[in-house]
Amino acid sequence: MAARLHAMTRLEPIRPEEQDAQQRDLHASITGGPRANGPQHFALTTPDGALRGPFNAFLLSPGLGGALERLGSAVRYTTSLSxxxxxxxxxxxxxxxxxxxxxxxxxxxxxxxxxxxxxxxxxxxxxxxxxxxxxxxxxxxxxxxxxxxxxxxxxxxxxxxxxxxxxxxxxxxxxxxxxxxxxxxxxxxxx
Missing domain, CATH: 1.20.1290.10 (AhpD-like)
Structure with a gap:
């Protein structure tokens, strides 16, 4: 896999103390949902509590981000795929x-x-x-x-x-x- 390197992120981490109520609710559903249960193969958050990877962007639009989070959970945990x-x-x-x-x-x-x-x-x-x-x-x-x-x-x-x-x-x-x-x-x- 060819790595794509970019000098700087265009979206800084949205830390818990910077989040509004909807963002906090979504943050809690990601960090307390099925991804957080069982063995942790990768970190969902940075050391300061900000979400990693795609989950940080979900907070930009909590309604849409929440729908994506639920879809991702369904894909990971409710399909018939092994x-x-x-x-x-x-x-x-x-x-x-x-x-x-x-x-x-x-x-x-x-x-x-x-x-x-x-x-x-x-x-x-x-x-x-x-x-x-x-x-x-x-x-x-x-x-x-x-x-x-x-x-x-x-x-x-x-x-x-x-x-x-x-x-x-x-x-x-x-x-x-x-x-x-x-x-x-x-x-x-x-x-």
Whole structure:
């Protein structure tokens, strides 16, 4: 994955003491919600309590940021995707968009879900890794198609049909959500 380096962020951290009531409520829902439960594979906040990564930008518009937070939680915690399949997909999006924060955060989560060094190397290089599980392989191939912008009829028959419509919907939503975060972080120069 090629790193995009920017000299300066365009959005300074919004520290807890600077937040209005709506921002504090959203901050509390992010830091006290499902992302904060269980093992912590990446820090949600800086040492002074400001949100890291895309979550800081969510505070700019708490209504929309809250909707994105709920969508992200649903993508992470309520789909039928296995942890490995989900993390392989997220890492493919992170590599595609050169999203350093998403890569950092989800490399750790992916490793905890069993993603191997060889699989990480392939994803980092923009390739679909060779996977031992047919459903994981189909999902990874479908994610590559989605990142390229469409799924041909041949690809649909080969990758989407075996997964089923519900999984295809979940993967489309995952790719769209994490692509949105990658764009927001790129525009605000979040490293």
């Amino acid at each position: 942890d490995r399949t989900r993390e392989l997909a997220i890492l493919a999006v992170a590599a595609h968009w050169s999203s350093a924060f998403e890569w950092e955060a989800h490399e750790a989560v992916g490793r905890a879900a069993g993603v191997t060094d060889a699989e990480l190397d392939a994803l980092r290089g923009g390739e679909v890794p060779t996977l031992g599980d047919q459903e994981e392989q189909a999902a990874a191939e479908l994610v590559r198609c989605l990142l390229d912008g469409d799924v041909s009829d041949e690809e649909w028959g080969r990758w989407a049909e075996p997964l089923g419509d519900a999984v295809v919907f979940e993967l489309c939503t995952l790719v769209g959500y994490y692509s949105t975060l990658a764009l927001q972080m790129r525009v605000f120069r979040v490293g």
